[in-house]
Amino acid sequence: MNTVDTIKQNRSFNNFDEANNISKRNTLYATILTFLTMIVEIVCGYYYNSMALLADGWHMSTHALALGLAFIAYVLSSKYANDFRFNFGTYKIEVLAGYTSAILLVLVALFMAFHSVERILSPVNIAYKEAIWIAIIGLVVNIICAWLLKDNHNHVDSHEHHHLEDINLKVAYIHVLTDALTSILAIIALVAGMFWGINWLDPFMGIVASILISIWAVSIIKQSGTILLDANMKDPVVQEVIDVINSLNQKVRIEDLHIFRVGKGKYGCIVSLSSEEFIDIGYIKKELSIHEELVYISVEIVNTDV
Structure with missing residues (x-):
């Protein structure tokens, strides 16, 4: 056995397992559902002049991209799991995807905040009834996606081994949860506007959602960034x-x-x-x-x- 073969044999750890395969499959399903719903919400948001619905649609577009990145990360991790060129395996491909997704969350939060403020300063008429139904559909899709991603999100006792969580799947899961939150806020805002004439609540909810999303995104960036920079000496x-x-x-x-x-x-x-x-x-x-x-x-x- 030559030197290269000996080194390959000594690298016995493989980062891709059956749990990753299940996560990859469920992430693909969630990506497809999210993408289709995104198209419906964006089109209807513009048509019915709902900032909350439009924000939910654009927010969902970044989630479709983030979920797509998560799926690609699983594909690459599996493909190169035993590639000799990767000194310590392909785990950080998944972490890098999570880090990138978190940055996308920050960008969409800024986008939502900007357009929400714009709608507060320049109000438009909203077709509340139609927009509410679209938002409800979006929420249902988010719940389905959350169920798909939650199954493998983290089955490990956090007190015993909290570091076993799948960062890539965790970020995808949080993306779906934030989208569900945006849908809920959109529904609340649209109902309040339709029955009580509180028109300013629609863009205001967009601002609230952007703040919450930013907080979650920063948390994810810190966690994934710590792993990418090998800042593990407090583990x-x-x-x-x-x-x-x-x-x-x-x-x-x-x-x-x-x-x-x-x-x-x-x-x-x-x-x-x-x-x-x-x-x-x-x-x-x-x-x-x-x-x-x-x-x-x-x-x-x-x-x-x-």
Whole structure:
């Protein structure tokens, strides 16, 4: 076996599993439903002069794009799961898709806020009855999509292993939830306008939705950005590694330590140690491997004489 084959064999972790396949399928279904509903809402929003409905339609358009990105991320992760060129697997393709989707959320929130303010300053007549029915249809579609994406959203006990969540699916799920929220606000605004003449509530709800969406988007950007930048040194697994090393021998000292994510609930560990006496690298790896989330372990030892 040549050197390249040996390296490939040692990279035993595969980031794509059956749960990912289910998520990929459900994400595709949600994308198709969202895209079709988006077309209906945008066309009807312009036709019936409803800012809340139009905002919901444009908001849904970014969700269709975001869900499409999520699906593509699953496809690429699966295709390149065992590609030698990816040092630590393809997990970050999914995280990158989530990060991009979150940025799209921010952009659509700004778009909604701008046009809502524009409608407050320049009111237009709204065909409330027709717009309400379209908004209800949009809400039903959102509920169906949320159900599709929720099944695999997170089945893991958050107290035990909160880091096992699928970031890509989580962002897709939040996209659908924010769209459902926008639909609900649109329905409230349209009903209030039709029965009580509160016309300003329609664009006002667009502003409220944009604020809530921005808050969620920033949260997602921080979470996915942390993974992309390998800012994982506050994760619980770090202390687990330190505890294992400290339990080995009082004369062993950690000189450098790097922990990084390579998958959902999977981490890589690179540790540099100094020791006053001989200690076997294989033994250290064996002790660290009791933590199943560590799927890649690299150990360097510098022996020092006293």
